[in-house]
Amino acid sequence: MGTESKRQQRFAGVIQEDLAALFQKDGNSWAPGAFITVTKVRVTPDLAIARIYLSFLNTKTAKDDLKHIQSRTGEIRYKLGMRIKNQARIVPDLEFFLDDTNEYVEHMEKIFEKISKEPRQPD
Known part of the structure; x- marks a missing residue:
């Protein structure tokens, strides 16, 4: 995948901002108890x-929460459309993905911590 154009980046920024506001307002009904963050939005050239990447905090069931949000894609797309109707001709199809960057960072930190506790071998 090549680099995104300025137009794609601008449009992705608009979507990210409006989706973040939607998740802040309605997110509790889609994923009760979870704090949802829109970490990244990628838009196709047309x-x-x-493609929206979500991070879930304060929940142990992030994958289930993601599935629940994916099942509500039509409703979320409609609400997004109401927010961006003056800024875009079309409302894009939404695809939600789990952003597991935080989990990866935690995993790597545990590995490094384990390595640092091991006794050093003489050179």
Whole structure:
């Protein structure tokens, strides 16, 4: 995948900002108890598909929460459309993915911590 154009980046920024506001307002009904963060939005060159990466905090069931949000994609797309109707001609199809960067960082920190506790071997 090549680099995104300025147009794609601008449009992704608009979607990210409006989706973040939507998740802040309605997120509790889609994933009760979870704090949802829109970490990244990637838009196809024709602006028809937006791939949204979500991070979930305060929940042990992030994958289930993601599935629940994916099942509500139509409702979320409609609400997004109401927010961006004056800024975009079309509302892109939404695809939601789990952003597991935080989990990866935690995993790597545990590995490094384990390594640092091991006794050093003489050179």
